[in-house]
């Protein structure tokens with residue numbers, strides 16, 4: 244074998260995986276189609292370290308988020324990666340929404356999320372003078388991270404432990420070898436075939452296409468892919484909030500929320516724009532300025548003082564969802580040999596939010612499935 248482990252994709256999840264393999268002493272190679280780390284969804288998100296109170300108890304999203312958050316904070320501390328535990332208020336502006344946030348609180352308690360607290364609207368408004376709400380759920384464990392510096396730290400760790408990353412190297416074909424292992428063929432300027440014992444498909448939006456290129460992989464085990472774009476708007480002027488502010492969640496997303504970068508500059512989003520294509524290459528990441536009207540309406544429910552003309556189209560990301568509008572929300576897929584019967588192979592599908600937060604836990608889970 245050329246290497247022990249090949250990880251396809253150098254996003255936050257692929258890098259966390261490769262770092263975990265390299266840390267455990269395995270010869271690890273990351274193959275990435277783009278010309279650098281984190282050019283996919285990992286640089287098109289809210290950079291929020293989620294608490295874990297939204298997801299059905301016992302689901303992978305719940306377990307990976309709570310465990311991932313704890314591990315992520317420890318990693319960021321140890322590696323001195325900039326992050327801030329600013330805390331988040333999930334706010335209700337009606338009785339229906341109050342019932343929703345009470346439901347999130349109950350799920351959070353079942354999910355073992357630390358220090359959640361239901362507070363009166365007046366108290367939340369005293370903390371954040373620009374806020375309007377009738378009740379709020381306070382999550383002090385929620386934070387923000389510089390996701391690029393997190394990924395750079397992971398890259399450094401992979402390389403320090405003897406691992407390698409190769410860019411502009413799209414995986415075009417995977418052949419399971421009799422007796423174990425894989426031949427992985429790559430395109431790009433210098434096509435090659437690399438043999439490895441273990442293979443992880445962490446190609447994000449491209450994971451479905453990669454799985455289809457695995458010789459003999461059962462097509463019925465590849466879940467459907469549904470794309471939902473999330474648009475962001477920036478906000479001019481002095482930051483109106485110091486904590487993350489989220490409304491009650493909506494179908495397909497957590498609602499147009501207020502988050503901020505580490506310098507305190509606030510932004511709004513993402514909304515949920517279901518796309519008619521399921522081809523990631525066809526996603527247009529331009530933010531349509533006409534969406535501003537819906538943003539103003541959504542934001543003014545909890546920030547009535549928002550002036551006209553202060554929000555401007557910023558960036559967007561795209562969720563690799565496994566379920567569409569009106570369908571039960573799909574969980575993460577960490578599909579190992581117990582599902583498909585191919586030793587040494589894990590396919591990751593549907594790693595949308597909270598994938599960044601979950602990345603260290605997903606890495607450990609994948610190791611459990613194929614490290615031995």
Ligand SMILES: Cc1cc2nc3c(=O)[nH]c(=O)nc-3n(C[C@H](O)[C@H](O)[C@H](O)COP(=O)(O)OP(=O)(O)OC[C@H]3O[C@@H](n4cnc5c(N)ncnc54)[C@H](O)[C@@H]3O)c2cc1C
Pocket residue numbers: 251252253254255256257258274275276277280281282283284285286287288289290291292293412413414415445446447448449450453472473474513559560561562563594595596597598599600601
């Ligand atoms: C709008 C939005 C907001 C979000 N907000 C948050 C948040 O606040 N907090 C949070 O925890 N999570 C959030 N997420 C989720 C999080 O961003 C993702 O779960 C995470 O970034 C996924 O990382 P990844 O490594 O799986 O995928 P990616 O970052 O997309 O990386 C996949 C990589 O695979 C490469 N690739 C694809 N095909 C091939 C191939 N054939 N050969 C080689 N390489 C290939 C791609 O070039 C890419 O670099 C959000 C997601 C979205 C869309």
